[in-house]
Amino acid sequence: MKELNFDKWRALFSDRTTVMRASDIRDLLDVATRPDVISFAGGLPYLKLLNYDELELIVTDLITGNGCFSFQYGSTSGYLPLKKSIAEIMAAEGMTVSENSLIITEGGQQALDLISKIFINPGDTVFTEVPGYTGALGAFISYQANIIGIGMDKNGMKIDELESQIEQSLKCGEKIKLIYTVPNYSNPSGITLSLERRKHLIKLAKKFNILIIEDNPYGMLRFEGKPIDNLFKIDNENVMYVGSISKIFSPGLRVGWVAAHSSIIEKLGYGKQSSDLCSSSLTQMIAHEYFSKTDWRGNVTKLVKKYREHRNAMAATIDDLFPPESSRSEPSGGFYIWSNLPKYMNTTDLLAEAINNKVAFVPGKAFYPDDRGKNEMRLAFCTVEPDEIAEGIKRLANIIKGQMKLYSLLNPKEQK
Numbered sequence: 001m002k003e004l005n006f007d008k009w010r011a012l013f014s015d016r017t018t019v020m021r022a023s024d025i026r027d028l029l030d031v032a033t034r035p036d037v038i039s040f041a042g043g044l045p046y047l048k049l050l051n052y053d054e055l056e057l058i059v060t061d062l063i064t065g066n067g068c069f070s071f072q073y074g075s076t077s078g079y080l081p082l083k084k085s086i087a088e089i090m091a092a093e094g095m096t097v098s099e100n101s102l103i104i105t106e107g108g109q110q111a112l113d114l115i116s117k118i119f120i121n122p123g124d125t126v127f128t129e130v131p132g133y134t135g136a137l138g139a140f141i142s143y144q145a146n147i148i149g150i151g152m153d154k155n156g157m158k159i160d161e162l163e164s165q166i167e168q169s170l171k172c173g174e175k176i177k178l179i180y181t182v183p184n185y186s187n188p189s190g191i192t193l194s195l196e197r198r199k200h201l202i203k204l205a206k207k208f209n210i211l212i213i214e215d216n217p218y219g220m221l222r223f224e225g226k227p228i229d230n231l232f233k234i235d236n237e238n239v240m241y242v243g244s245i246s247k248i249f250s251p252g253l254r255v256g257w258v259a260a261h262s263s264i265i266e267k268l269g270y271g272k273q274s275s276d277l278c279s280s281s282l283t284q285m286i287a288h289e290y291f292s293k294t295d296w297r298g299n300v301t302k303l304v305k306k307y308r309e310h311r312n313a314m315a316a317t318i319d320d321l322f323p324p325e326s327s328r329s330e331p332s333g334g335f336y337i338w339s340n341l342p343k344y345m346n347t348t349d350l351l352a353e354a355i356n357n358k359v360a361f362v363p364g365k366a367f368y369p370d371d372r373g374k375n376e377m378r379l380a381f382c383t384v385e386p387d388e389i390a391e392g393i394k395r396l397a398n399i400i401k402g403q404m405k406l407y408s409l410l411n412p413k414e415q416k
């Protein structure tokens with residue numbers, strides 16, 4: 001084929017593509033997938049605990065007994081029996097939802113894309129907690145949102161800061177559409193939004209007529225403490241709930257959903273039609289069989305135990321070996337620990353050195369819509385076994401301490 005000169009198409013690409021971000025850490029993270037690297041980079045669920053004999057039977061039965069349906073197109077809003085299973089999954093977290101308030105999507109990620117598609121005009125304001133989930137930031141950016149990051153502390157997004165930002169945005173004539181949060185064991189920080197702040201957040205959304213996106217893939221992965229009411233449980237009018245089976249069963253099946261007011265579900269359906277017509281019938285049916293016929297709650301219990309061990313190993317080794325000038329989040333569930341290093345550190349530079357030492361993480365700046373996060377990093381404990389976690393953290397700690405030593409040699413005055 002003739003060599004293409006990409007500049008040739010520049011005038012044809014949509015304005016949208018000019019704001020889509022090419023990640024400058026992608027190449028480094030590609031290297032991190034090599035088997036000899038201890039990678040705290042990817043949030044890949046631990047799948048070794050699944051019962052594959054049981055899954056083989058489910059899939060075989062679906063193909064031999066129900067092939068004409070499982071290989072066929074399905075309805076845009078999703079496979080009805082699976083919606084019933086989803087209602088049960090949500091009930092397990094104390095929420096009630098009816099089938100016409102649900103649409104099944106290709107993972108939670110498509111849900112975020114479709115929500116952005118139906119709500120965001122170029123320039124509309126979207127508030128998001130920061131550090132925030134990169135996939136959500138990417139979706140908002142693709143639809144040319146004006147993203148405003150609201151800081152977090154150990155109780156989650158600072159709702160007072162959000163309130164003053166809303167008022168400021170309104171004064172500037174901005175059109176505010178959405179507030180995004182991962183209230184339970186957030187990706188990337190591991191932080192949970194307190195009940196008091198949840199209530200305050202909903203109050204604000206109602207007062208200013210804004211919709212909240214509650215993205216909750218980790219809610220069931222709770223290691224300790226009592227569950228806190230989900231936003232959708234407190235208010236199903238101003239809250240759009242995004243769910244996913246990726247972290248409690250399988251990300252490969254690509255099944256997620258939105259629970260929201262039926263008028264929103266209808267519009268999401270129009271958006272999905274032009275995106276993929278419908279989600280895969282086969283994977284929806286596999287998911288339905290799994291959630292209706294197996295002991296999926298038992299598997300979640302096993303996952304929680306396993307992830308808790310991983311979290312404990314990572315937290316203990318960080319506390320032992322990271323320099324006292326650093327701090328970390330204290331996740332009581334989920335996949336991630338967030339680490340803050342001294343202000344002068346640059347975790348993107350650190351990643352290159354880490355990969356040389358066969359350990360990886362995601363630099364903090366990937367989780368901000370602006371230039372914050374330079375000295376921060378996300379450490380995922382989900383996939384790496386505890387003894388490897390200890391080894392990886394040891395390598396990282398040595399690199400961090402080495403950089404800090406170098407900095408103090410070069411800047412002797414600042415260290416005093």
Ligand SMILES: Cc1ncc(COP(=O)(O)O)c(C=O)c1O
Nearest residue numbers: 107108109133182187244246256
């Ligand atoms: C907060 C959050 N939302 C959404 C997703 C997307 O998940 P999926 O599309 O697999 O459901 C992820 C994946 O890591 C996530 O962490």
